[in-house]
Amino acid sequence: KITLFWFRRDLRLEDNTGLFYALQQEKTVLPLFIFDRNILDRLEDKADARVEFIHSQLLEIKTKLEQKGCSLLIKYGKPEDIYLALLQEFDIQSVYTNRDYEPYAKERDAKVESLLKEKGVTFLSFKDQVIFEPGEILNGSGAFYKVFTPFSRNWQEKYKSTKVQTLDAPNWKNLYSIAPLDMISLAEMGFEKTGISIPPKVTDEDLISHYDKTRNFPAQNGTTRLGVHLRFGTISVRKLAQVAARLNETYLNELIWREFYMMILAYNPQVTEQAFKPSYDLIPWRNNEMEFQAWCEGKTGFPIVDAGMRELNTTGYMHNRVRMVVASFLTKHLLIDWRWGEAYFAKKLLDFDLSANNGGWQWAAGTGTDAQPYFRVFNPDSQTEKFDKDLKYIKKWIPEIGTDKYPKPIVDHKFARVRAIDTYKQALNP
Numbered sequence: 477k478i479t480l481f482w483f484r485r486d487l488r489l490e491d492n493t494g495l496f497y498a499l500q501q502e503k504t505v506l507p508l509f510i511f512d513r514n515i516l517d518r519l520e521d522k523a524d525a526r527v528e529f530i531h532s533q534l535l536e537i538k539t540k541l542e543q544k545g546c547s548l549l550i551k552y553g554k555p556e557d558i559y560l561a562l563l564q565e566f567d568i569q570s571v572y573t574n575r576d577y578e579p580y581a582k583e584r585d586a587k588v589e590s591l592l593k594e595k596g597v598t599f600l601s602f603k604d605q606v607i608f609e610p611g612e613i614l615n616g617s618g619a620f621y622k623v624f625t626p627f628s629r630n631w632q633e634k635y636k637s638t639k640v641q642t643l644d645a646p647n648w649k650n651l652y653s654i655a656p657l658d659m660i661s662l663a664e665m666g667f668e669k670t671g672i673s674i675p676p677k678v679t680d681e682d683l684i685s686h687y688d689k690t691r692n693f694p695a696q697n698g699t700t701r702l703g704v705h706l707r708f709g710t711i712s713v714r715k716l717a718q719v720a721a722r723l724n725e726t727y728l729n730e731l732i733w734r735e736f737y738m739m740i741l742a743y744n745p746q747v748t749e750q751a752f753k754p755s756y757d758l759i760p761w762r763n764n765e766m767e768f769q770a771w772c773e774g775k776t777g778f779p780i781v782d783a784g785m786r787e788l789n790t791t792g793y794m795h796n797r798v799r800m801v802v803a804s805f806l807t808k809h810l811l812i813d814w815r816w817g818e819a820y821f822a823k824k825l826l827d828f829d830l831s832a833n834n835g836g837w838q839w840a841a842g843t844g845t846d847a848q849p850y851f852r853v854f855n856p857d858s859q860t861e862k863f864d865k866d867l868k869y870i871k872k873w874i875p876e877i878g879t880d881k882y883p884k885p886i887v888d889h890k891f892a893r894v895r896a897i898d899t900y901k902q903a904l905n906p
């Protein structure tokens with residue numbers, strides 16, 4: 477009999493909770509990854525750096541497992557079908573995995589679990605991608621927090637009083653001995669290489685220790701760029717939180733934002749389609765397609781907005797400060813539905829995460845959990861003045877700035893600001 481350990485967004489061998497416990501308790505553990513067609517078939521662009529990244533990480537894991545006399549079983553298809561086939565192929569006793577809190581993942585896991593149970597196979601899941609999972613940080617009346625600050629306070633208190641352990645030395649001798657297995661190629665799944673590079677997986681303690689001072693300046697190398705690694709679990713959030721707690725409170729707070737939005741999504745799965753504050757779905761978005769296109773291409777004539785969009789289109793990354801500016805610009809200046817921007821980011825961001833992206837967009841549009849009044853509209857010029865004074869970031873992404881090749885602003889700032897406020901006001905207090 478074998479035990480399967482099912483990798484999903486936890487693509488690492490070290491400090492991996494589910495894998496650790498599988499190896500602790502069971503003999504003959506065979507690790508598995510499924511390229512899920514329910515997810516992959518929805519990706520329109522077949523040159524996707526995230527799929528390429530997953531593929532490369534799996535190859536690395538597989539090689540390491542082969543050095544230990546095991547291998548990595550890699551399948552391509554719909555998880556339920558794959559499990560039905562695996563039940564024929566192997567004598568499976570149990571399946572271990574780490575929990576994922578996204579709506580699709582929860583539904584998938586529930587189906588797989590019941591399918592396995594019917595065949596007498598145990599399905600065990602563990603907390604791994606967060607320090608505290610949805611439901612662990614609740615307010616005094618046992619409800620979820622609707623605003624960040626008290627959530628963060630409660631989180632930090634709990635963190636101080638909990639000994640969060642890292643699980644380093646797994647019992648590798650309990651791996652299943654098997655000859656190296658084949659690995660499906662990107663091309664066989666219809667995907668291509670992209671040439672986009674992934675930020676390295678380094679925990680730069682120097683950078684983290686002055687993170688609070690550097691994080692807002694897009695021209696500086698002042699944030700960790702670990703988003704993609706947190707997304708796919710190529711680093712352990714427990715280890716990162718330990719460093720943060722030791723070196724920089726502001727950085728720890730960002731990791732808490734990540735868990736806050738995961739919690740919001742878990743308790744409010746409707747936010748992927750609706751405003752967190754339902755009345756905000758009454759806003760009559762203008763949704764001008766040409767303006768949206770100009771925004772996507774970085775041709776709005778607002779340099780800080782265009783620089784951000786060009787950075788995103790070229791690298792799959794955009795600095796957080798600029799994400800806030802471009803999102804505010806799209807929703808407030810252009811009155812384009814935040815869901816359009818959210819979907820565009822979802823296609824392009826290497827670190828795309830459903831909960832953080834949705835949270836970020838709803839924050840910018842004023843429709844989300846934030847208490848900020850809707851009439852605060854970011855002024856792109858003053859954002860530039862504050863955060864890119866020497867235009868270093870802007871010039872990097874817009875070499876033609878200052879020449880007649882650079883487009884004229886597609887809208888007047890003052891006019892757009894008043895229009896946004898009036899539109900919101902009328903929709904919310906008719």
Ligand code: FAD
Binds near residue numbers: 691699730796797835
């Ligand atoms: P750092 O500044 O080094 O922060 C470290 C980590 O903390 C990040 O990697 C991330 O995991 C977490 N984090 C930081 N800020 C936030 C935040 N506001 N919300 C949630 N987690 C945070 N983040 C995503 O991970 N995926 C997204 O799809 C995403 N979409 C966004 C969309 C909008 C409109 C906005 C305003 C923000 C979005 N963010 C998203 C949050 C934030 O911009 C990124 O996490 C950050 O820029 C990633 O860069 P970094 O790894 O250098 O972050």
